[in-house]
Amino acid sequence: MKVQYDPDADVMRIIFQDVFVEETAEEIPGIVFDFDQDGIVVGIEILKASQRIDNPHSIEYTACLKSLKA
Template sequence: MKITYYPEDDVIYIDLQDKPSVESEEVSPDIVVDFDEEGIPVGIEISNASQKVRFQDLEIINLPVSGLTLKKAA
């Protein structure tokens, strides 16, 4: 999973799986879910993100992963 913020567009995109999307559905104003060919969600786009997401409150809790890497864009 990858979470990317695009400041020039004020959009957050959450890649859930490394699969192409074939269909998208706006599930709420400014929130679009992308689906693969089997109807499984592969991504979530949040527009006007700075108005909807509190970036400073980001927490990662109980994920079953080791070696988590945080990257900051250059």
């Protein structure tokens, strides 16, 4: 996964898979979903990111792992 912020365009891109984007859809105003040829979401673009995110220059994330039972 890649997270990129373009301050000139004020767009944050979250890329789940680096593949060809077959289709895009703005399901929510200002939030654009990118889909691959199978209809799987491969990326999200957040338009006017500085108005939607506290600090788009700083990214913080948490990874949660499920415990596996044998």
